[in-house]
Amino acid sequence: MKILTAAQTREADAYTIAHEPISSIDLMERAAGALVQWIEKEYGPEQPWYIFCGPGNNGGDGLAVARLLFQRAYDVQVVLVTEGQNHSPDFQQNLNRLPTEIPVTRTASPDDLPSLLSYAMVLDGLFGSGLSRPLVGLHAQAVQHINNSAATVIAIDLPSGLFADAPTPTDSAVVEADVTLSFERPKLAFLLPESGSFVGKWHVLPIGLHPDFLNKADSPYSLLTPERLKEVLKPRLKFTHKGTYGNALLVGGSYGKIGAITLAAKAALRAGVGLLTVQTPMVGYSILQVAVPEAMALSDAHEQHITAFPEEVNQYQCIGIGPGLGQAADTALALEKLFRQALPPLVLDADALNLLALDRQLLRNLPANSILTPHPxxxxxxxxxxxxxxxxxxxxxxxxxxxxxxxVLKGYHTCIGTPTGECYFNTTGNPGMATGGTGDTLTGILAGLRAQGFSPLDTCLVGVYLHGLAGDLAAEQEGEYALIASDVTQYLGKAFQQLLQ
Incomplete structure (x- = not known):
């Protein structure tokens, strides 16, 4: 699913109006209907609803929602924060349509803003995605009034004050929404840590924007969806064997960190690799043989860290390097020597990345199409x-x-960057996965998939999505607080089953 800019969203509206065809006021009515349909599913008419409306089309959406909720016997009050400003035509038309029975507060100062009780619902329709400068004056004070309340806040399309696809100034007034209901597509701001904290939980509401525009729109940013991944991940064929599904090598572990490479090894096997070899220093050999009996174990000559890679690396379809590796000087030399060879595909994580960062020449010699999995x-x-x-x-x-x-830039919405400049944001995963070892399981999953012959892009997309989905399934059973990295591996099978359904 492509993520559009605010400008492209306005163009999509205009294209739909021209080519469906539909009037702008009827398109607004359609959007309001989608909002009301979602509200009815989630909230009954028991609480009072305060609908804050600015002077533009976001406020017009709010007015249309107020009318439709009122028709459904919801307790609705409208708060107009539009003093001294021109109203958009669709705003004015929806204001004219508002039943006279709906109370309307016209604010000229902060003293006019209504008290918001803790059980109240606030619908934020002050400003939408067209905002390009920070809110000031009464608008900023209205935002602060909403944020200071204990009411539940739902934002229409985008929390007021937040920029859709540019950094919002740190001292700006921005609505802190509990829920954001976005039309047709999410906004880029939803997916980034600094701005995403204002959004709360977000949901995408289809409003029938013209598919021709959406399909042709050019954007470097996309959201991962199961439909995209089901085209890649297929059921296994009957007449296959372990050699069909690749031979992977994982290299890592050091004294005190054998657990990291063990976690990666278990995840690689659960990702479906046919054969797996794990190289660790001598201290890890017995641990691997017992903890991961399905894998073959190689021992480095050194007791506590890696000093050399296997001679015949081209027998492997992928090499994953990094979990628990350490940054010893002879480990760095071994990596430098490895990079001088013709290599199978690489997945690099943890200390392998830190060694690259310490040696810029090593980074310049990084084999093309390698997969790197750093945290920020x-x-x-x-x-x-x-x-x-x-x-x-x-x-x-x-x-x-x-x-x-x-x-693979890890985070709540992990972002996958590509050599072509495209970026893909993940939609699975939860805060319970913010615990030691989950990154090691991701390395194992990616190495296991890459060894099976998936392209580097498909490896990243499928691997990241499955990793997060397994974490979500684990959290349903264990809870986010108790979630550990081994749980992610344990639920990988169920994640595969869900994606293949």
């Missing part, structure tokens, strides 16, 4: 510090294009 701090070491989330996205695109690699 590791990516900062590889690229450079980001001024804000949007700058980090640009750094991600630049880095992937410069090094011809795929970067």
């Amino acid at each position: 701090k590791e990516f900062e070491r590889l690229a450079s510090p980001a001024k804000h989330d949007y700058h980090r996205l640009q750094l991600l695109k630049d880095f992937c294009q410069e090094h011809e690699c795929y970067v």
Whole structure:
């Protein structure tokens, strides 16, 4: 699913109006109907609803919702924060349509704003995605009034004051929504940490924007959907064997960190790889043989860390390097020597990434189409510090294009950067996965999939989605607080089953 800019969304509206054809006021009515349908499913008419409306089309949406909720016997009050401003034509038309029985508060000062009780519902229709400057004056004071209340806040399309696809100034007044109901597509701001915190839970409401425009719209950003992944992940055929599904090598572990490579190994096997070999220092050999009997174990000559890679690396369809690896000097030399060879596909994580960051020449020799899986701090070491989330996205695109690699930038909405400049945001996963070892399980999943012959892009898309989905299934049973990395691996099978349904 492509993620559109605010400008493209306005163009989609205009295209729909011209080519469906439909009048703008009827398209607004359709959007309001979608909002009301969602509200009716989630909330009954027991609580009072305060619908805050600004002077533009976002306020027009709010007025239309007020009318439709009133018709359904909801307790509705309208709060107009439009003093001294021109109303959009559709706003004015919906204001004219408002039943006289609905109480309307016209605010000229903060003293006019109604008290909001804790059990009240607030629908934020002050400003939408067209906003390009911070809110000031009465609008900012209205936002602060909403935020200071304990009411449940639902934002129409976008929390007021938040920019849709640009950094919002840090001192701006922004509605802190509990829920955001976005029309047709999510906004880029929903998916980034700094702005996403204002959005709360978000839902996409289809409103029938013209599919021709949506299909042709050009955007570097997409949202992962199960439909896209089901085209890639197919049921296994009957007449296959372990050699059909690839031979992977995982390299990692050091004294005190054998658990990391063990977690990666178990996840690689659960991801369906046919054969798996795991190389650890001598201290990890017995641990691997007992903990992961399905894998073959190789022992480095050194007791506590890796000093050399296997001679015949081309027998493997993928090499995953990094979990628990450590940053010993001879480990760095071994990685440098490895990069001088013709290599199978690579998946690099953890200390493998830190070694790349310490040696820029090593980074310049990174084999094309490698998959890197940094968390934000590791990516900062590889690229450079980001001024804000949007700058980090640009750094991600630049880095992937410069090094011809795929970067899985981990986070709540993990972002997959590609050499072509496209970025894919994940939709699975939960805060319970913010625990040690879940990144190691992701490395194992990606190495296991890549060894099976999936393209680097499909490996990233399927692997990241499955990893998060397994975490979600685990959280349903264990809860987010109690979730551990082994749970993610345990629920991978159910994640595969759900995606293949």
